[in-house]
Amino acid sequence: MVLAGCGTPNPNPVYPLVKLFARTERDSSDWLLRVRVRNARVPDAPIHDVTVVAYNDTGTEVCRKQAGDLSTIETNERIMHLTCDGFPAIITATAEESPCDGANIQILYWIGTDEQRGADLPPDVKVWESYYRECGESLPPERALENVNVSNTTKED
Numbered sequence: 001m002v003l004a005g006c007g008t009p010n011p012n013p014v015y016p017l018v019k020l021f022a023r024t025e026r027d028s029s030d031w032l033l034r035v036r037v038r039n040a041r042v043p044d045a046p047i048h049d050v051t052v053v054a055y056n057d058t059g060t061e062v063c064r065k066q067a068g069d070l071s072t073i074e075t076n077e078r079i080m081h082l083t084c085d086g087f088p089a090i091i092t093a094t095a096e097e098s099p100c101d102g103a104n105i106q107i108l109y110w111i112g113t114d115e116q117r118g119a120d121l122p123p124d125v126k127v128w129e130s131y132y133r134e135c136g137e138s139l140p141p142e143r144a145l146e147n148v149n150v151s152n153t154t155k156e157d
Contacts, residue, residue, distance in 0.1 A: 046071030
């Protein structure tokens with residue numbers, strides 16, 4: 001006798017996929033960061049207690065903001081406005097579910113120029129590169145620190 005759904009693990013589990021879309025703007029001595037954070041796999045794979053975190057090119061945290069749960073069709077996306085005390089060269093998110101649990105959480109890192117920082121750019125201009133965090137990867141991620149365009153983010157404004 002076979003009972004449907006009893007004790008059989010899903011052979012193809014669905015995990016959260018957290019994507020980030022960022023824009024920066026200069027405001028006197030601070031940087032304004034607008035991040036759209038989205039779980040592309042809701043409702044099949046909710047993610048809870050999401051926080052957006054940004055670091056400068058040396059790995060110092062410059063801002064963070066709680067986004068909450070991305071768990072339903074109505075709440076799968078949030079637009080976050082953060083004020084950062086340095087240029088946000090690396091942007092990611094943390095959550096209750098982690099890459100070790102199968103969650104796919106994107107990391108953005110700056111590859112643009114000084115002139116592009118804070119500029120209103122057309123959508124086809126690429127200033128961010130990305131990848132997904134690995135299980136056990138530190139924050140800020142070493143891979144992002146190694147690849148961020150340092151020469152364009154350390155300049156003091």
